[in-house]
Amino acid sequence: MVEMTYREALRQALADAMTENPDIILLGEEVGRYGGAYGVTRDLIKEFGAHRVIDTPISEAAIVGAAVGAAMTGLRPVAELMYVDFIGMTMDQLANQAAKIRYMFGGQIGVPMVLRTQGGTGRSAGAQHSQSLEAYVMHTPGLRLAMPATVADAYHLLRQAMTCPDPVVFIEHKALYTMKEDVDLAAEPLPWGKAAVRRAGDDLVIVTYSRQVHHAMAAAATLAAQGIEATVIDLRTLNPLDFDTIRPFVERAGRAMVVSEGVMTAGVGAELSARITEECFDFLHDPVVRVAGEDIPISVSPALEAGSVPGPALIAETALRMLA
Amino acid sequence: MTPPFPTGSNSDLGRLYRTMRRVRSFEERVGELFVRGQSAGSMLHLSIGEESAAVGVCAAMKPQDTFTTHHRGHGIFLARGADPNRMMAEIGGKEAGYCHGKGGSMHIADMGLGHLGANAIVGGGIPAVVGAGLSARHKGNGAVSVAFFGDGATGQGILYESMNMAALWKLPVLFCCINNQYGMGTRIDNATANTALHERALAFGLAAETVDGLDVEAVAEAARRLVDGARAGRPAFLAVDCYRFFGHARKDKSPYRDPAEEDEGRMKDPVAHARARLIDTGMTAAALDAMDGEIDAEMDATIDFTIAQTEPPLASMFRDVYAPTEPEPEPVRARIARVLART
Ligand SMILES: Cc1ncc(C[n+]2csc(CCOP(=O)(O)OP(=O)(O)O)c2C)c(N)n1
Ligand SMILES: [Mg+2]
Numbered sequence: 066m067v068e069m070t071y072r073e074a075l076r077q078a079l080a081d082a083m084t085e086n087p088d089i090i091l092l093g094e095e096v097g098r099y100g101g102a103y104g105v106t107r108d109l110i111k112e113f114g115a116h117r118v119i120d121t122p123i124s125e126a127a128i129v130g131a132a133v134g135a136a137m138t139g140l141r142p143v144a145e146l147m148y149v150d151f152i153g154m155t156m157d158q159l160a161n162q163a164a165k166i167r168y169m170f171g172g173q174i175g176v177p178m179v180l181r182t183q184g185g186t187g188r189s190a191g192a193q194h195s196q197s198l199e200a201y202v203m204h205t206p207g208l209r210l211a212m213p214a215t216v217a218d219a220y221h222l223l224r225q226a227m228t229c230p231d232p233v234v235f236i237e238h239k240a241l242y243t244m245k246e247d248v249d250l251a252a253e254p255l256p257w258g259k260a261a262v263r264r265a266g267d268d269l270v271i272v273t274y275s276r277q278v279h280h281a282m283a284a285a286a287t288l289a290a291q292g293i294e295a296t297v298i299d300l301r302t303l304n305p306l307d308f309d310t311i312r313p314f315v316e317r318a319g320r321a322m323v324v325s326e327g328v329m330t331a332g333v334g335a336e337l338s339a340r341i342t343e344e345c346f347d348f349l350h351d352p353v354v355r356v357a358g359e360d361i362p363i364s365v366s367p368a369l370e371a372g373s374v375p376g377p378a379l380i381a382e383t384a385l386r387m388l389a
Numbered sequence: 390m391t392p393p394f395p396t397g398s399n400s401d402l403g404r405l406y407r408t409m410r411r412v413r414s415f416e417e418r419v420g421e422l423f424v425r426g427q428s429a430g431s432m433l434h435l436s437i438g439e440e441s442a443a444v445g446v447c448a449a450m451k452p453q454d455t456f457t458t459h460h461r462g463h464g465i466f467l468a469r470g471a472d473p474n475r476m477m478a479e480i481g482g483k484e485a486g487y488c489h490g491k492g493g494s495m496h497i498a499d500m501g502l503g504h505l506g507a508n509a510i511v512g513g514g515i516p517a518v519v520g521a522g523l524s525a526r527h528k529g530n531g532a533v534s535v536a537f538f539g540d541g542a543t544g545q546g547i548l549y550e551s552m553n554m555a556a557l558w559k560l561p562v563l564f565c566c567i568n569n570q571y572g573m574g575t576r577i578d579n580a581t582a583n584t585a586l587h588e589r590a591l592a593f594g595l596a597a598e599t600v601d602g603l604d605v606e607a608v609a610e611a612a613r614r615l616v617d618g619a620r621a622g623r624p625a626f627l628a629v630d631c632y633r634f635f636g637h638a639r640k641d642k643s644p645y646r647d648p649a650e651e652d653e654g655r656m657k658d659p660v661a662h663a664r665a666r667l668i669d670t671g672m673t674a675a676a677l678d679a680m681d682g683e684i685d686a687e688m689d690a691t692i693d694f695t696i697a698q699t700e701p702p703l704a705s706m707f708r709d710v711y712a713p714t715e716p717e718p719e720p721v722r723a724r725i726a727r728v729l730a731r732t
Contacts, residue, residue, distance in 0.1 A: 366491065373706055
């Protein structure tokens with residue numbers, strides 16, 4: 066076991082994969098000399114050279130488009146989008162090109178690329194640097210979507226993403242980079258596409274991902290002190306979505322809450338809630354409850370920012386209401 | 390008090406110096422607000438070293454003109470006549486700020502002063518001036534719209550789409566590129582093959598120049614020429630060459646820059662240059678010191694003002710998502726309570 070941060074685990078995943086596969090290249094703004102806006106690619110340019118760790122102009126659409134072309138011609142590009150908030154600028158290349166090329170061209174070729182980015186609140190970064198936009202990606206058939214919550218998953222999911230035959234959007238959480246964990250990177254990871262049961266309990270099921278896994282675990286600890294046992298499921302990947310892991314827990318508990326930092330309306334929680342309702346209807350005592358970000362932009366004011374997204378208190382409070 | 394709109398008639402060197410000095414002093418206080426833990430976050434981009442661009446171009450603008458800025462826009466807004474207290478309060482995320490603490494440093498705006506908004510998306514504010522140009526033409530109000538952006542934004546395709554439209558439709562628009570040689574840690578020659586940025590604008594049929602930002606009078610002169618031309622239907626591009634004195638944002642210490650390069654870059658100081666010129670023309674150092682002291686005292690007060698202000702009330706987060714006549718979004722808590730009350 067070694068102690069490392071989420072940031073270090075991501076870096077390690079990139080370094081290990083680049084050592085194994087000479088066709089992996091990194092490209093993005095500030096990924097080289099600067100080492101990445103959040104430090105994930107620090108010094109990789111020294112290890113692998115400027116022809117594999119490529120600093121680009123501030124041209125998001127062309128960065129993603131170039132990754133598409135590189136992936137179609139034999140490289141394994143890992144592009145970095147500094148903030149998920151800039152995904153709009155890349156959306157044509159991502160949604161109309163990367164996502165559809167295999168299908169439109171009748172299966173002739175895939176686009177094995179990874180788009181690494183980060184999202185979420187926690188740094189008073191304001192309305193255009195704090196969003197959780199995973200629903201944009203999840204709404205696009207053809208794109209895979211991974212969102213690691215733990216240090217071990219930061220490593221393993223990124224390694225797995227770099228072997229995926231299809232385009233993967235990999236969204237890190239900016240508030241997790243300094244989180245530390247003891248990890249054994251040699252241990253066999255969960256397979257790609259499998260959700261993790263972080264905690265099991267029979268009273269209710271909390272389905273979540275990314276940073277909210279930690280908030281859900283904190284809430285579950287509070288609830289346990291009051292005699293309520295919650296299951297916490299960390300989805301790890303939103304596409305593929307592992308419903309098989311969710312189903313038996315919901316059938317047993319009869320109550321489910323879905324938690325996401327992104328806004329509630331038409332968000333990931335809406336999809337999860339619909340799936341659970343459709344597939345576990347006969348087992349449910351209550352409607353599936355969505356705990357999510359408010360349907361508003363994120364303010365720079367730290368007070369308003371914190372108030373805009375769920376935390377352990379709202380999750381615990383909601384669970385108590387459900388079980389009242 | 391500086392008049393709210395430092396228009397052409399005020400563009401003598403003394404006034405240009407005074408406004409640049411106010412910008413510098415304000416920016417230094419923004420840094421201090423951060424150090425004192427009173428800023429909303431650390432994404433604070435100081436325009437120290439770039440004062441001549443803000444001040445020279447704003448001096449060429451008229452009251453009816455509009456503009457957008459990039460993320461390093463404090464100086465531009467101040468040069469346009471912003472209230473430094475309300476600016477600092479916004480940077481502190483306080484209710485008394487220009488945007489009630491919702492926007493912060495990177496999203497400050499004031500329609501009263503024609504500020505259509507600062508932007509945290511590189512290039513995000515550029516196309517709005519094309520629309521403002523269409524408005525001005527439609528309404529015949531003689532307004533020019535200026536897009537301020539950094540050299541890094543020349544990597545964005547939207548700049549070229551916007552320049553083409555402005556040229557095609559002969560709109561009253563100025564594209565002002567503040568070329569401080571860096572986009573974050575990337576020096577311009579690592580991001581751009583042809584660093585003569587105005588040549589791109591020439592290719593689109595715009596009037597285009599590059600001016601040395603060391604000399605605020607030269608910037609003001611070039612800006613007057615191009616803004617007047619834009620008003621007459623000749624859209625233009627002005628690159629102001631300068632140097633980003635400090636890190637990209639408040640925490641960045643620029644480890645990627647050679648200290649010798651930084652020393653040389655900081656010699657290109659438009660404030661010191663204007664001061665030396667004023668002394669050459671007969672102003673005494675004592676008179677300038679007195680002016681500086683007054684400015685520093687005014688800017689010191691912005692910190693005390695900001696610290697004394699309140700946070701926006703929590704319920705205000707639901708305000709202004711839609712027009713005030715529309716219902717506010719329902720809070721998540723309320724929705725959950727409503728759903729569970731039925732079961
Ligand atoms: C679309 C987009 N891409 C990347 C960023 C991250 N970013 C913020 S400022 C910046 C550098 C901008 O450089 P420049 O335009 O020269 O402005 P300067 O900071 O030098 O004033 C970058 C890459 C962003 N905010 N928006
Ligand atoms: Mg720059």
